[in-house]
Structures are given as structure tokens and as C-alpha cells.
Amino acid sequence: MAEFEKANSVGEWFDQRLNTSGFWRVMMTEYWIPKNINFLWAMGALLAMLFTLLLVTGIFLLMYYKPDVNMAFDSVNYTIMQEVAYGWLFRNVHGVGASVVFLVIYIHMFTAIYYGSYKKGREMIWLSGMLLFVTFSAEGFSGYMLPWGQMSYWAAYVITEIFGGIPFIGDELVIWIRGNFYVADATLTRFFMLHVLLIPMAILGAIVFHFYTLRFPHVNNEEGEFFDYKEESEKYLAGKKAESKVIAFWPDFLSKDFMVISIFMIFFFYLVFYHNAFAMDPVNFDKADGMKTPAHIYPEWYFLWSYEVLRGFFFDIAGISGKSLGLMAFGFAQGIFMVLPWLDRSPMVKPANQRPIFKYWFWLLMADLFVLTIFGKLPPTGANAWVGFFSSITFLGLFIALPFLTKIEAKMVGGK
Amino acid sequence: MINESRRGFMGKAFGAVAAVGAVGSLVAMKKSWDPLPSVMAAGFTTVDLSNFTANKLEIAKWQGKPIFILKFGADMPEVEKRSVKVGAHYYSVMIGLCTHLGCIPAYKDSEHTFKCACHGGEFNAAGVHTFGPPPRPLDIPPFSIKDENTIVLGEVGPEYTELIARLSTDTNIA
Numbered sequence: 001m002a003e004f005e006k007a008n009s010v011g012e013w014f015d016q017r018l019n020t021s022g023f024w025r026v027m028m029t030e031y032w033i034p035k036n037i038n039f040l041w042a043m044g045a046l047l048a049m050l051f052t053l054l055l056v057t058g059i060f061l062l063m064y065y066k067p068d069v070n071m072a073f074d075s076v077n078y079t080i081m082q083e084v085a086y087g088w089l090f091r092n093v094h095g096v097g098a099s100v101v102f103l104v105i106y107i108h109m110f111t112a113i114y115y116g117s118y119k120k121g122r123e124m125i126w127l128s129g130m131l132l133f134v135t136f137s138a139e140g141f142s143g144y145m146l147p148w149g150q151m152s153y154w155a156a157y158v159i160t161e162i163f164g165g166i167p168f169i170g171d172e173l174v175i176w177i178r179g180n181f182y183v184a185d186a187t188l189t190r191f192f193m194l195h196v197l198l199i200p201m202a203i204l205g206a207i208v209f210h211f212y213t214l215r216f217p218h219v220n221n222e223e224g225e226f227f228d229y230k231e232e233s234e235k236y237l238a239g240k241k242a243e244s245k246v247i248a249f250w251p252d253f254l255s256k257d258f259m260v261i262s263i264f265m266i267f268f269f270y271l272v273f274y275h276n277a278f279a280m281d282p283v284n285f286d287k288a289d290g291m292k293t294p295a296h297i298y299p300e301w302y303f304l305w306s307y308e309v310l311r312g313f314f315f316d317i318a319g320i321s322g323k324s325l326g327l328m329a330f331g332f333a334q335g336i337f338m339v340l341p342w343l344d345r346s347p348m349v350k351p352a353n354q355r356p357i358f359k360y361w362f363w364l365l366m367a368d369l370f371v372l373t374i375f376g377k378l379p380p381t382g383a384n385a386w387v388g389f390f391s392s393i394t395f396l397g398l399f400i401a402l403p404f405l406t407k408i409e410a411k412m413v414g415g416k
Numbered sequence: 417m418i419n420e421s422r423r424g425f426m427g428k429a430f431g432a433v434a435a436v437g438a439v440g441s442l443v444a445m446k447k448s449w450d451p452l453p454s455v456m457a458a459g460f461t462t463v464d465l466s467n468f469t470a471n472k473l474e475i476a477k478w479q480g481k482p483i484f485i486l487k488f489g490a491d492m493p494e495v496e497k498r499s500v501k502v503g504a505h506y507y508s509v510m511i512g513l514c515t516h517l518g519c520i521p522a523y524k525d526s527e528h529t530f531k532c533a534c535h536g537g538e539f540n541a542a543g544v545h546t547f548g549p550p551p552r553p554l555d556i557p558p559f560s561i562k563d564e565n566t567i568v569l570g571e572v573g574p575e576y577t578e579l580i581a582r583l584s585t586d587t588n589i590a
Contacts, residue, residue, distance in 0.1 A: 154519070157517075157518050157519075158517045158518060158519070158534070161517045161518040162517065175451060176446075176449055176450060176451075177449070178451075179449055179450070179451055179452070179455070180451050180455050180480065181451070181455070181479040181480055181481065182479070182480035182481055184455075184480060186451070186452065186455070190449065290480055290481075290482075291475065291477060291482050291520070292520065293519045293520040293533065293534065294533075295533050296533055296534075297519060297533070297534045311535045311549065313549070314535065314536060314548050314549045315548075315549075321549075321551035322548070322549040322551070323515075323516055323517075323549050323550070323551040324551070326549060379533070379536075380534075380535050380536045381536050385536060
């Protein structure tokens with residue numbers, strides 16, 4: 001064993017044993033972030049904050065929630081909401097947080113698309129981020145089942161039914177996932193397990209991995225500029241901070257993140273206290289009833305765009321049933337963002353507004369996702385069904401066209 | 417060299433033990449999610465048809481699913497092909513879940529039509545899909561006819577076997 005000197009302080013005692021000062025330097029004071037960024041770069045820290053908030057409120061809800069079809073509804077709507085001191089607060093923060101976390105995820109994701117932060121060595125950042133999107137979606141879906149209201153029940157029913165579309169094993173698979181012929185007690189308890197244990201563990205692992213993927217390619221900047229981090233960090237350490245293109249993660253970058261988090265938290269708790277209805281669907285305050293479908297079923301707002309792609313195909317085309325087409329389009333929509341780094345064939349790393357073709361593609365995608373989200377909420381009748389169909393086709397078309405468009409763009413800018 | 421081959425053996429032995437363990441664990445985990453025996457066993461529902469009125473939908477519950485039973489009136493078309501004759505009357509006996517994504521369609525008696533609110537699917541009184549995304553007619557649950565006013569859901573009777581055989585050969589069900 002190495003010789004240990006007597007420590008002169010508690011800090012030194014830990015430093016000798018855990019190299020805390022080295023760890024702090026590598027992770028914080030000498031972890032370099034580009035200077036040329038804006039508030040959109042604070043979304044990551046914001047998401048870490050929101051996840052912590054969901055975890056803590058979840059722990060408190062867990063102490064009174066009962067994962068049983070006969071008790072779940074009352075344990076939420078009576079015990080937690082009315083009896084437990086501040087139970088309503090924990091539930092509102094958890095519910096509003098779950099909704100708002102997707103808003104910030106989308107901002108984070110489309111910031112990455114806008115600035116080309118998935119390209120040229122940053123593919124793993126993008127993939128691990130999409131893995132987080134998928135695990136958060138699973139977490140949102142499984143959590144939505146727990147209050148055991150009508151929307152909980154029918155969302156669970158419709159989503160598990162989707163697996164029935166898988167060829168050959170579909171019907172058996174649905175029964176296996178539910179543990180019954182319908183959404184029942186077995187379904188509730190297993191999704192409860194997924195929501196409070198397995199998926200959160202996966203999310204925690206994926207978050208650590210996502211942070212790690214940033215280390216070598218580094219965070220992108222507003223202009224997509226590539227520079228020598230070693231050289232710039234040496235300038236910074238030599239005291240030429242104004243000249244250097246980088247800042248330290250701590251205290252420079254995080255202090256601004258904390259400012260953004262503060263402003264966001266004020267807005268967030270305003271929603272929690274005064275405008276929480278958007279995250280509390282009135283239909284879900286009726287207890288789950290497997291014999292009565294609500295007049296109109298829709299998912300939470302953050303799933304509406306993919307839900308609309310699912311139901312956009314309401315008629316058969318070329319002998320393939322509308323249901324199968326919808327499922328295929330839905331599967332496509334779930335997977336296609338993953339491979340974005342390979343669909344974008346232009347080597348240009350620039351914000352979208354500086355890219356001659358991509359800028360149209362980007363804003364068209366935004367508009368289409370907006371339309372899909374709006375019409376995902378509306379009943380699928382008459383003209384709505386057709387808007388759904390054409391906006392679904394547009395979604396698919398945009399991604400199929402992307403490799404060709406960006407190839408043309410690459411030629412236009414001359415391989416820059 | 418002797419060390420190398422010993423290490424190689426240990427590696428292969430560990431690989432074999434781990435593979436057997438992994439397969440065994442996966443089987444056990446998969447099976448633990450299967451429906452429990454009590455769920456599989458609870459499968460029969462007896463329905464008394466004596467008080468049914470024509471063109472009024474009655475819903476029975478079988479295996480947690482709503483079962484549509486619709487007595488046909490004289491003015492309603494599509495009688496024989498997909499319906500069940502119990503006593504002197506014809507009935508539609510169907511699982512009341514839209515074959516698209518499993519919502520429960522509502523019956524509009526004035527139009528003799530089932531309409532699904534979720535994605536706009538429609539079925540006629542015999543359960544045949546006529547509009548929207550549903551890929552096939554409403555499913556028919558196993559049943560057997562006990563007497564002129566009673567059927568048992570979940571039991572495979574001769575009338576059910578015959579009906580299913582007829583539907584599988586007759587492609588022109590609509």
C-alpha cells in the first residue's frame with residue numbers, strides 16, 4: 001500500500017483516498033465548453049434538474065400509492081390528493097413535470113437538429129439522446145397507467161394492442177404483455193414495477209452514458225465551428241480568457257445554467273400551482289372501466305404527433321390494410337430520428353438557417369409536427385382524417401427525401 | 417502452454433454454465449409474465465336471451481371483454497351469414513372490441529351501425545367493417561347454444577364450429 005501522510009484537513013483526507021481534487025478538475029473546472037453558445041445550451045442541465053424533481057416527487061408518491069386495480073384510483077385521488085399533507089403538491093409536480101420534461105426534451109432535440117449537433121463525430125451523443133427519449137417515453141406511458149382512470153386504462157389498452165400488429169406472434173404477445181386477456185391487475189402491477197424500478201434505472205444509466213458521449217466530440221456551438229480544444233484550453237488556463245474560445249464547465253457554464261434553471265423553475269411552479277389542468281385530463285378522474293370506452297381517446301400532448309401518424313392511414317392501399325400501414329408508419333416514425341446522422345448526407349455543420357436546403361426541410365418538419373400534434377387531438381372524422389393522412393405522408397416523405405436533399409446541398413456548398 | 421489450455425478450458429466451462437443459466441433465467445422470466453392459471457380458467461359466461469328486444473344492443477362480459485349480442489329485427493338486413501340462430505331468432509354474437517385498436521364501438525340503432533369513436537371505424541349490424549381502419553369484421557367468441565334462450569360464451573359448441581368453418585371458406589362475408 002502507498003504511504004499516506006497525515007491529512008491536515010477533511011478535504012485533504014478525502015483527496016488522499018479518492019483523489020477528489022483530480023476528479024473535480026477533470027469533471028468540472030477543466031471540462032471545456034465552447035463560449036459561442038446561447039440559452040438553448042442550458043436545456044441539458046434543465047432536464048437533469050427536472051429528472052431529479054420527478055425522482056424525488058416519485059419517491060414521495062410511492063409511499064402512498066397502491067398498485068392494485070381496486071385501490072389504485074382511490075390511493076391517488078383520495079389518499080394522495082386529499083389526505084396526505086402536501087400530497088397534492090407532490091402529485092402536481094410529478095404530473096406537470098412529466099408533461100414539461102417532454103417540452104424541454106423536444107426543445108433540446110430540435111436544437112440539436114437545428115445546429116447539426118448530431119454530425120461528424122457527435123453520432124453517439126445523438127443516439128444516446130434518442131435512447132433517453134425512448135426510455136422517457138416508456139416511463140411516461142407506464143406512469144400514465146398508474147392513477148387507473150379511464151384515460152389510463154384506455155391508453156394502456158390501445159398501446160398494448162399495437163403489439164398485436166406484429167406478424168405471427170402479435171395476439172399471444174399482447175396477452176403476454178398484459179398478463180391477461182385485457183388490461184387487468186397483472187398489467188397494472190407489472191407496469192408499476194417498470195415505472196418505479198426498471199425504466200428509471202435504465203434512464204439513470206443512459207444519462208451517465210449521454211454525459212460521457214459528450215467528452216470527446218465536445219459540445220457543438222452556434223456556428224458549428226471546429227477548433228483545437230487543447231490550444232484553446234491552454235489559453236484559458238494561461239489567463240487569456242477573453243481570447244480563448246472555451247470556458248470551464250464549472251464555474252463558467254453551470255452558473256449560467258443555474259440562472260436559466262431559476263427562471264424556468266419560477267415558470268414551472270407557476271404552472272404547478274395555478275395552471276396544472278393541462279397535465280390532469282378530466283376523463284382520467286373517472287375510474288377505469290373496461291366495459292366503457294370514453295367517447296374520444298387521445299394520448300398526452302407529447303405523443304400526439306406519432307399517434308396521428310399511426311391513425312393517419314385509415315384506408316387500405318394496394319391491398320395492405322390501413323391498420324398495417326398505420327403500424328408501419330408508426331414504427332418508421334419511432335425509429336427514423338435515430339438514424340438522422342446517417343440520413344443527413346451533407347458534411348456541413350452549420351445552423352439550419354445557413355444551410356441552403358436544410359433550412360426549408362427543418363421548418364417544414366416543424367410545421368408538419370405541429371399539424372400532426374393539433375390533429376392528433378381532434379376526432380378523426382371527415383376532413384380531419386384527410387389532414388391526418390396528408391400530414392403523415394408529409395412526415396414520411398420528409399425523411400425519405402432527406403438523404404437526396406442533403407446530397408444536393410453537399411454539392412451546392414462544394415464539399416465544405 | 418499448459419496454463420493457456422487450462423485457462424481456455426475454464427473460459428469454455430464458464431461460457432457453458434453461463435449460457436445454460438441465461439437460457440433458464442429467460443424462460444423463467446418469460447413464463448412469469450404469462451397469464452396466471454386462475455386467469456386462464458375463468459372463461460365461461462352464461463347469457464339468458466329471453467328478455468332481449470330486436471335492434472337493442474346487449475353487452476355481456478366474458479374474459480373481461482365486452483360481448484355484443486344484438487337481436488335482429490325483421491327490418492334488418494344481413495341476417496344469416498354471420499349470425500347465430502338461437503330458438504326462433506337470429507343474433508349477432510361478437511367481441512365488442514374494434515379490430516383496429518380495441519376500443520368499444522357504440523351502436524347507432526337508427527342506422528344499424530357500430531361506430532368506433534377512437535379512429536372512426538364503422539361496422540354493420542352483423543359486425544362487418546364498412547369504413548375506416550378496422551382490418552377485419554368484429555371477432556366471434558366461442559359459444560355454445562344450451563336451449564332456445566341460453567348461450568354459453570367461452571364453450572365451443574357445434575354451431576360455433578360450423579359458423580367459423582363457413583366464414584373461413586366464404587370470402588364474400590360483406
